[in-house]
Amino acid sequence: MPFGQQSGPPASVRQVRELLALLQGLGHVDFRDARGPMGFTQRQAAGRFTSLEATALIDRLHEAETENGTGTGLPPTETERVVAVGVPPGPLAEPSEFDRALRRAPAAKLVAELQRRGWTVSEPRGRRPQT
Secondary structure, eight states: OOTTOOSSOBOOHHHHHHHHHHHHHTTOSSTTTTHHHHTOOHHHHTTOOBHHHHHHHHHHHHHHHHHHTGGGSSOOOHHHHHHHHTOOSSTTSOOOHHHHHHHHSOHHHHHHHHHHTTOOOOOOTTSOOOO
């Protein structure tokens, strides 16, 4: 099978519409917006799913609505969204002690450590790093 090709029959228009409606109910604009949090591939972010993928995802999202009580018409909170779709820890998760220490560290020390490890470091465009 060539790279990026579907491994089954495509999802029906009804399935894609239902899936998009469920994602919009979670606060996403479209499939591309949901790509990172949902773990979609490029193909899926373009709205192309196999019938089995769409069915499984629709079932998972409906089940998550039921479990988290978000089927009441209220939009889910960020925490409910993470729990509902099984998103791995990421930007919405509680930062670890290591993450907090990195955020407190002066930029100059971070740069020096990265350079010591062989990295090339440059200032971000349009703003000066915090020191």
